[in-house]
Amino acid sequence: MVRRLCAVGAILCFLNLVLKVRDVVAVTKENPRVCIVGAGYSGLGAARYLKDYGVDNFKIFEATKHIGGTWRFDPHVGTDEDGMPLFTSMYENLRLNTPKLTMEYVGYPFPEGSQSFPTGVCFHKYLKRFAKDFDLIKHIQVDTKETRTEDCDFVVISNGEFSSPVWPKFEGLKLFKGKIIHSHDYKDPEYYRNRRVLLVGAGPSGLDLAMHLSNVTAKLVHSHHLKYNQPFFSDTYVKKPDIRKFTSNGVYFQDNSFEQVDDVIFATGYDFSYPFLDKSTGITATGKFVLPLYQHTVNIRHPTMMFVGVLQKVFNCVKEAQGEYAAALIAGKFKLPSQEQMLKVWMTHVHDVMAKGSSIIDVNDIPDSTGMYYYFGNLTAEAGIYRRPKVFSAIRDHTVQFRLENLLTFRDYDYKIIDEEHFVKWYNPRPGNPCPFDE
Ligand SMILES: Cc1cc2nc3c(=O)[nH]c(=O)nc-3n(C[C@H](O)[C@H](O)[C@H](O)COP(=O)(O)OP(=O)(O)OC[C@H]3O[C@@H](n4cnc5c(N)ncnc54)[C@H](O)[C@@H]3O)c2cc1C
Ligand SMILES: *[C@@H]1O[C@H](CO)[C@@H](O)[C@H](O)[C@H]1NC(C)=O
Ligand SMILES: *[C@@H]1O[C@H](CO)[C@@H](O)[C@H](O)[C@H]1NC(C)=O
Numbered sequence: 001m002v003r004r005l006c007a008v009g010a011i012l013c014f015l016n017l018v019l020k021v022r023d024v025v026a027v028t029k030e031n032p033r034v035c036i037v038g039a040g041y042s043g044l045g046a047a048r049y050l051k052d053y054g055v056d057n058f059k060i061f062e063a064t065k066h067i068g069g070t071w072r073f074d075p076h077v078g079t080d081e082d083g084m085p086l087f088t089s090m091y092e093n094l095r096l097n098t099p100k101l102t103m104e105y106v107g108y109p110f111p112e113g114s115q116s117f118p119t120g121v122c123f124h125k126y127l128k129r130f131a132k133d134f135d136l137i138k139h140i141q142v143d144t145k146e147t148r149t150e151d152c153d154f155v156v157i158s159n160g161e162f163s164s165p166v167w168p169k170f171e172g173l174k175l176f177k178g179k180i181i182h183s184h185d186y187k188d189p190e191y192y193r194n195r196r197v198l199l200v201g202a203g204p205s206g207l208d209l210a211m212h213l214s215n216v217t218a219k220l221v222h223s224h225h226l227k228y229n230q231p232f233f234s235d236t237y238v239k240k241p242d243i244r245k246f247t248s249n250g251v252y253f254q255d256n257s258f259e260q261v262d263d264v265i266f267a268t269g270y271d272f273s274y275p276f277l278d279k280s281t282g283i284t285a286t287g288k289f290v291l292p293l294y295q296h297t298v299n300i301r302h303p304t305m306m307f308v309g310v311l312q313k314v315f316n317c318v319k320e321a322q323g324e325y326a327a328a329l330i331a332g333k334f335k336l337p338s339q340e341q342m343l344k345v346w347m348t349h350v351h352d353v354m355a356k357g358s359s360i361i362d363v364n365d366i367p368d369s370t371g372m373y374y375y376f377g378n379l380t381a382e383a384g385i386y387r388r389p390k391v392f393s394a395i396r397d398h399t400v401q402f403r404l405e406n407l408l409t410f411r412d413y414d415y416k417i418i419d420e421e422h423f424v425k426w427y428n429p430r431p432g433n434p435c436p437f438d439e
Helices: 008-020 041-052 120-133 204-213 317-330 339-355 369-383 391-405
Strands: 034-037 058-061 154-157 179-182 196-200 219-223 237-240 243-246 250-253 258-260 263-266 305-307 413-417 423-427
Touching: 034 041, 041 058, 041 120, 041 317, 154 317, 196 204, 196 258, 204 219, 219 250, 305 317, 317 369, 369 391, 391 413, 391 423
Parallel strands: 034 058, 034 154, 154 305, 179 263, 196 219, 196 263, 219 237
Antiparallel strands: 243 250, 250 258, 413 423
């Protein structure tokens, strides 16, 4: 399982180092130049708020030729048609796993009456429409393959968090002769038709692929340790515990049972990845954590650098709030506390994480729904940004549980917020419902 990467003592050691460094804190400049990294949901959201706050001197740098980030389905595997690495992890027939109201930008909902769990393709169309309607396209610099240097007064980093696959290590894995992929590279079930497939992991991708594959494969062997209300997938679906070791044609599990399989899919999650940040940024980023960030957003050592999307286990719309917070800071709507004060706040957070028995790898998590509500509250109290009402906490509590209890049907419900604290949901299956953004 997760390794304890850092003991409390080691963190304090690290902090002493940080505290010795004094930086010049952000300037308020007439017309600051802002550089946003990545044109996905987070980058586009931040850009919209820059415009709202009257900052027009910004550019979104996008590593691919496309906008919409991970929501764009690309049939290529590994690299795109230009040989550039593919960041998107989208697959065919994906539908949202959280109701769309957790992902819609403020004041920019889907049309009334559209289903709560549209396809990923549809959500991508929504993002493209958003970029167009807020006149963001002209600010986006897509990949040109040339290298040049840009000066930026502020940098907003929003390069996504689900692009760098976690590859688990197992004894004998090298011996295995079949095809092995990570769910990052999974596109559609066709290759797996009538084959015996080992699927590893039961996070959102693992459970989704179990549904997509179980009636296609000759046998689907699913290794995971999630406790949930497992539905009937198919007669050929087999649940297995964690893996012990691989052989050339199969796999042993912790209960010593063996299964012969043709292919393996690791749905084993993603690491943070900031290959473009060097030491001078003052950020410690590993695959598992990014620190020290004030309000999970501001680089404490260089407060002109902000991160959108590092915070985990919260609804997508938190990324939008972080984008608004960053924009408000850049526009000079509020001032950050001193670096000492920011570190103090951050250390209190680290202390709380540790006190709960977690380790430093949880430093970017808000594990419960009240935490998410208070996080919105903290951003609002400091920066005056829009606060999502309490009902979002109720929706988070409900949907996380409901999905695990009704895996095959949870997307057949529609959700509606009725007031600050309450929502309603009703059964309304609409397979093949058209996307409201189709031309
Ligand atoms: C398969 C899948 C399903 C998901 N389903 C849901 C869901 O149902 N509900 C939900 O709430 N969340 C879901 N998510 C989470 C999803 O990550 C967020 O919804 C959100 O889209 C993330 O947006 P982002 O802009 O932070 O990152 P991304 O969408 O990853 O966008 C990042 C952008 O940055 C670009 N980029 C990367 N590196 C660089 C660089 N060095 N320079 C310039 N640009 C760079 C990328 O090309 C990309 O365009 C899902 C994620 C995945 C992978
Ligand atoms: C697979 O097909 C069977 C029989 O039609 C059905 O009962 C089951 O729900 C299907 N499985 C999934 C995951 O859709
Ligand atoms: C800020 O967060 C803390 C910790 O979660 C919480 O106790 C506090 O009430 C929050 N502030 C607001 C205004 O919500």
